[in-house]
Amino acid sequence: MDNNCLYNLQNGTDIRGIALKNDSQEINLTDKEVKAITKGFYKWLLNRKKINNLKISVGIDSRLTGSGFKHSIIKTLVGYNVCVYDCNISTTPAMFMTTVMDGYQCDGAIMITASHLPYYYNGIKFFTKEGGLEKSDIKEVLDLACEEIDKEDNTIIRDTEVRRMTTIKPLIDDYSKILxxxxxxxxxxxxxxxxxxxxxxxxxxxxxxxxxxxxxxVLDVLGADTNGSQFIDPDGMFPNHIPNPENKEAMESIKNAVLKNNCDLGIIFDTDVDRAGLVDKSGDAINRNSLIAVISAIILEEHEKTTIVTDSVASDHLGDFIKSLGGKYHRFKKGYKNVINEAVRLNNEGEECYIAIETSGHAAMKENYFLDDGAYLISKILIKVAKLKIEGKSIEDLISNLKHPVEEKEIRIKLSEQNYKEISNNILNEVTNAVDSNENMQLDKNNKEGIRVVCNKNLGDGWFILRCSLHEPKMVINIESNKNGGIQEISSFIKETLSKYKAHEIK
Structure with a gap:
């Protein structure tokens, strides 16, 4: 087997692949790859722990292929004499908690999930008590997996042995009690x-x-009226909408449910609950910049003048809001691991930072192991909601001073897969030169990825950032404008600048 097939499954700090037949893509994640990757993780973990009696937890989300992959992973681990905790349907953050919670204390954790991707995907996330594996760690796991992929395995593992080495654990029950x-x-x-x-x-x-x-x-136990909740039961086909707080259809669905049922608040999670979003009683979405503003206001009440780390596409208005509360606004790179690692770095260097949060809804707090946990984020906000109710206020009051751009947009440009890195570098240089020669724009020097351009009132009255996609052969453009028609002005400038590129380079 071509080992590149395994490396192609790496998606940053995750493993992701096509696990079910569909109309557009070939299957590339089967039991064979899952078993090899499991062996790679076991050997990677063994090299670090230096003990033979490892304990590893395994969990799944609602995906159709989850149970089958879980069975393969558990059987593979038992073959190495690993004690396995079967956590069944779980959340990604809860799986990390199995490495630190009393009654678990696992050496490693494996979560079978592909987050918000369509039903035919699946994937794997790995944890130790130090947190999720880094990109370089996943590469090492795959290096070890490549040594195993084509080995003939004649080991017979009986079901009785699997049952003896596996303990069923009520993880979600235990984790919910903590919240x-x-x-x-x-x-x-x-x-x-x-x-x-x-x-x-x-x-x-x-x-x-x-x-x-x-x-x-959680909610029912704490006395909330949850009538009107929807799409609660696990279904790996995701028949109603993609579980994703950034998805317009999903947000419209929860908005309608909140208004129909006259609710105080609506909560939406992504598939594996490492992200979340909200809808207020008026049906307004509290996600992206608004969500960052809410949790920033809460954190800054507890920790004055702390630094709030966000990603590169967070709004200027959000920065103004955080500064108005006495906080420091630290805009960094896209990618939840990037913002988390930056927050950890700042703390290590003596700069207090209690939260790292992406516009996608990944939020990690210092008080919670810097773990991106949608359920913990919502629990933190619910504490404030309950206190505001006593004062006769609601969640909207926290962010009443947050301004919003008049227009905002994200544009994705697909590049030729053969030489997309070269093309993307050329595009960045081309746009940089065009900005330098335009009196209505200037480069933002305090930028961490791609190029960020500030535009005056004569051309867009806002900003745009042009960057390479984290995982695909694409360029991503995020635009924010403070006037009607500003997006059109900025995008026209970009389109004209890139007009020299041929159709096979920019698709």
Whole structure:
């Protein structure tokens, strides 16, 4: 087998591939690849732990291929005499917690998920108590997997041995109790300690992913009225909408449910619950910049003047909002691991930073292992919601001073796969030169990826960032404008600058 097939499955810090037949793409993630990658992770972990009696947890989201892959992974691990905790349907953040929670304390964790991607995808995320594996770690795992992919395996592992080495663990029950206890203790309601959300109507849209537990095991337990919650039951075909707080259809669905049921708040999770979004009682989305503003306001109440790390496409208005609350706005690169690692770096260098959050909804807090955890993020916000209710206020009041751009847009340009890195570098140079010769624009020197261009009122009145996609042969353009028609002015400038490129280079 061509080992490049395994390396092609690497997607940053994850493994992702096509696991089910579909109309457009060939299957490239089967039991064979999953077993080899599992062996690679086992050997990678063994090299670090230097112990033979490893304990590894395994969990899945609602995807159709999850159970089959889980069985292959567990059987492979048992073949190495690993003690396995089968956590069944779980969330990605909860799987990390198995490496640190009492009653678990696993050496490693494996989550079978492809996040918000369509039903025919699946993938794998890996954790140790130090956090999720880095990109370089995944490369090492795949190096070891390549040594195993074509080896003939004649080991017979009986079902009785699998059962003996595997323990079924109620992870989501245990994890939910942690969230419930935190909310109770932090709200500390004098009226009803056990049900601090009583009197609030809060619904959940899980998109048929793994987040449905939050309704029953968290909100209901805390006294919220959750009637009107939707798509709670796991269904790997995602028949209603893609579980993704950035998806317009998904946000429209939860918005309609909030208005129809006269709710105080709507919560939406992505498939594996490492991201989340909200809808307020008026049906307005609290995601992307608004979500960052909400949690920033909460964090800055607890930690004055702290640094808020965001990604490169976060709004200038968000920066103004954070600064108005006394915080420091630190815009970094796209990619949840990038913003998390930057927050960790700042803390290590003596600059206090209590949160790293991407516009996509990945939010990681210092108080929670810098783990991007949608359920923890929402729990943190619910604590504030309960306190605001006592004051006769609601979540919207936290961000009443947040301004929004008049227009914003994301454009993706597909490049030739053969030499896309060369083309993307040429495009960046071409646009840089065009900006330098245009009196209505200037390069933002305080930028961490691609090029960021500030535009005056004569041409767009805003900014745009042009960068390479993290995982695909594409260029991504994010534009923000403070006037009507500004997007058209900026995009016309970019289009004219790139007009020299041929059709086979820019598709």
């Amino acid at each position: 419930v206890q935190k909310i109770r203790e932090c709200v500390n309601s004098k009226e009803d300690f056990n049900k601090p959300l009583k009197g609030l109507k809060i619904i959940v849209d899980a998109g048929n992913g793994a987040g449905g537990f939050f309704k029953e095991k």
